[in-house]
Amino acid sequence: MTEVALALVEREGRYLLQRRAASNAVLPGLWEFPGGKAEAGEPLLEALRRELREEVDMKVLAAEPLPPLEGAVRLHPFRVLAEGRPRTSLAWGWFTAAEILRLRVPPANVPLLRSLVGAAPPADSGPPRSI
Numbered sequence: 001m002t003e004v005a006l007a008l009v010e011r012e013g014r015y016l017l018q019r020r021a022a023s024n025a026v027l028p029g030l031w032e033f034p035g036g037k038a039e040a041g042e043p044l045l046e047a048l049r050r051e052l053r054e055e056v057d058m059k060v061l062a063a064e065p066l067p068p069l070e071g072a073v074r075l076h077p078f079r080v081l082a083e084g085r086p087r088t089s090l091a092w093g094w095f096t097a098a099e100i101l102r103l104r105v106p107p108a109n110v111p112l113l114r115s116l117v118g119a120a121p122p123a124d125s126g127p128p129r130s131i
């Protein structure tokens with residue numbers, strides 16, 4: 001099974017999304033969380049760090065894993081505290097989970113997005129701490 005690390009970078013209730021290139025053979029034009037496949041033997045947290053750096057030039061400061069989702073690939077979402085501003089040649093933006101559900105997204109993301117809508121973190125929960 002292909003293991004994919006996803007970065008849920010949330011700021012003020014909005015998540016960073018980027019739009020996959022229209023030319024991408026896989027899920028063209030869909031709005032996704034930054035992330036990608038772990039290489040052989042690569043720990044998920046390393047894949048998360050590498051993909052966030054490669055895709056949006058941001059640095060992971062802290063990450064907390066959420067339950068994985070099984071589909072064509074296995075998605076491993078992490079709540080991520082990241083440093084910097086996104087820099088990418090793809091279209092990108094900050095969206096609430098409810099807004100994301102109105103965009104074209106990978107089908108496997110829908111249950112995750114629903115759980116984010118239903119479980120907005122309490123105001124005092126603070127940013128992710130573990131790493």
Ligand SMILES: Nc1nc2c([nH]c(=O)n2[C@H]2C[C@H](O)[C@@H](COP(=O)(O)OP(=O)(O)OP(=O)(O)O)O2)c(=O)[nH]1
Nearest residue numbers: 004006026027032033034035036037073106108109
């Ligand atoms: N990045 C990302 N991938 C997702 C999301 N939802 C989802 O089903 N996927 C799937 C699509 C792909 O099958 C897989 C990620 O593959 P990818 O092609 O983006 O991976 P990669 O960056 O490692 O790219 P490559 O080296 O294979 O070109 O996970 C999501 O929100 N973000």
